[in-house]
Amino acid sequence: MKNLIEKLKNIRLGLFPKVVIAIALGAALGLFLPDVFIRIFKTFNVLFAQLLKFSVPLLVLGLVTPAIANLGRGAGKMLLAVVAISYISTVCGALFSYGCATSFLPHVLDVGELSAEALSEKEFAPYFTLKIPPVCDMMTAITLSFIIGMCCVFTQANTVKVWFEEFGECVKLFIERAIIPLLPIYIFTMICEMSAKGVIDIVLGTGAKVIGTGVVLSILYLVFQYIVAGIIARKNPLRCLYNILPAYLTGFSICSSAAVIPVTMRCTLKSGVNENIANFVIPLCSNTHMCGSTIKLVTTTTAVAYMFGMDIPLALFINFALMQAIAAVSSPGVMGGVLMASVGLLESILGFTPEMTALLMAIYLALDGYGPACNVSGDGAITLIVDRIFGKREAA
Numbered sequence: 047m048k049n050l051i052e053k054l055k056n057i058r059l060g061l062f063p064k065v066v067i068a069i070a071l072g073a074a075l076g077l078f079l080p081d082v083f084i085r086i087f088k089t090f091n092v093l094f095a096q097l098l099k100f101s102v103p104l105l106v107l108g109l110v111t112p113a114i115a116n117l118g119r120g121a122g123k124m125l126l127a128v129v130a131i132s133y134i135s136t137v138c139g140a141l142f143s144y145g146c147a148t149s150f151l152p153h154v155l156d157v158g159e160l161s162a163e164a165l166s167e168k169e170f171a172p173y174f175t176l177k178i179p180p181v182c183d184m185m186t187a188i189t190l191s192f193i194i195g196m197c198c199v200f201t202q203a204n205t206v207k208v209w210f211e212e213f214g215e216c217v218k219l220f221i222e223r224a225i226i227p228l229l230p231i232y233i234f235t236m237i238c239e240m241s242a243k244g245v246i247d248i249v250l251g252t253g254a255k256v257i258g259t260g261v262v263l264s265i266l267y268l269v270f271q272y273i274v275a276g277i278i279a280r281k282n283p284l285r286c287l288y289n290i291l292p293a294y295l296t297g298f299s300i301c302s303s304a305a306v307i308p309v310t311m312r313c314t315l316k317s318g319v320n321e322n323i324a325n326f327v328i329p330l331c332s333n334t335h336m337c338g339s340t341i342k343l344v345t346t347t348t349a350v351a352y353m354f355g356m357d358i359p360l361a362l363f364i365n366f367a368l369m370q371a372i373a374a375v376s377s378p379g380v381m382g383g384v385l386m387a388s389v390g391l392l393e394s395i396l397g398f399t400p401e402m403t404a405l406l407m408a409i410y411l412a413l414d415g416y417g418p419a420c421n422v423s424g425d426g427a428i429t430l431i432v433d434r435i436f437g438k439r440e441a442a
Contacts, residue, residue, distance in 0.1 A: 065411045068234035073250065076241025081170065084242050087235035089172035094232045095400040096178040101217070101225060102390040103180050103187035106373055108214030110188065114195025115207045124436050128327055131428050132335035133371050135271065139337035140344050140367035142270075143263050144360075147348035154255050155352050170239055183394055188372055221386065229407065236404035252353060253409045260345040264338050264420040268294075268427075271337075275427035279434040281317060289316040290426045297419035306422045307332055314426040319433040327432050331425035336374040338420020339384035342410065343370070347392065350406045358396060366395045384417070385410050 076084070182190070198207045240246050269287065276283030293310040307329055314324050344367075351358050373387040385407065392398040392406070
């Protein structure tokens with residue numbers, strides 16, 4: 047009995063099961079808890095949203111700046127090619143998922159079912175609020191990170207680069223120790239409030255539809271990537287897809303792009319690429335290529351916007367996609383990093399409210415694996431293209 051108790055104490059739940067438990071508890075407790083508890087939860091929800099909004103620009107400044115500075119000029123044309131292809135692939139993934147989601151989701155979702163009018167029938171006010179203004183907005187953070195990072199590259203300002211690297215480690219520690227552990231509670235308070243308002247059935251039903259749509263879109267985009275890569279590299283795309291399958295399954299199970307690098311490299315080498323090319327491209331892509339997580343984010347964003355009766359024009363979305371692909375560079379090494387880096391853009395560019403952001407987080411984190419799985423598998427496609435361009439020179 048003692049051994050069983052000790053084993054239970056040593057069990058540590060990951061973020062995914064915590065989010066599932068938070069959704070289940072919030073949906074159940076919101077049905078019968080007195081209003082006083084819902085208002086307490088609402089107070090926490092509002093305060094955490096302020097803290098989250100404050101921390102996101104710091105995340106971009108601390109992680110994007112050294113990421114750009116560390117690219118350097120040593121690898122020359124190959125480095126520029128990998129970064130450019132990764133950026134284009136991430137932006138194209140966003141546009142692809144936006145086009146598919148806006149065409150498909152209106153047929154399975156009711157537009158405006160969670161609009162302000164629907165939610166205002168029973169309102170819960172927080173007991174108090176606390177304003178925590180961010181140091182700067184997201185556009186300023188992204189622009190400043192790019193300028194400082196490029197200046198570090200060309201002036202070799204190592205002191206500045208080291209300072210931002212250390213600052214980034216501090217921000218990562220804050221995100222990992224404070225923000226991420228509180229995310230399930232944040233989601234719980236949001237789900238509990240929606241359950242008390244009587245709209246939880248809409249939220250749960252929509253979540254399943256959105257997750258299913260995101261999985262299908264990420265797989266379709268992966269197939270498209272390998273068709274393009276196969277044409278350019280003159281290789282059989284179906285064979286290359288089959289070779290990358292173990293990396294996809296590994297990424298799906300452990301929900302981390304960086305942790306799958308060794309598996310991705312072994313799978314990519316089976317497609318006949320130069321080993322030195324693979325050793326260079328795949329670790330770099332794990333920091334710059336976030337197509338799967340972006341598809342997941344955009345699909346969920348489009349669904350939440352429809353649920354709240356918000357229209358996202360194409361021109362506005364293109365602005366978001368171009369900025370989000372840069373912000374995603376800050377995501378490696380931080381759990382839910384793409385989501386965290388994009389929160390500020392969702393609110394500043396698309397006009398998301400804290401309620402919309404909280405619902406998006408709940409759906410996004412409910413099944414985290416397919417985003418990183420698509421990321422790492424897409425890295426193999428980029429390696430095929432780069433090998434075709436630079437492989438003969440590297441072999442010589």
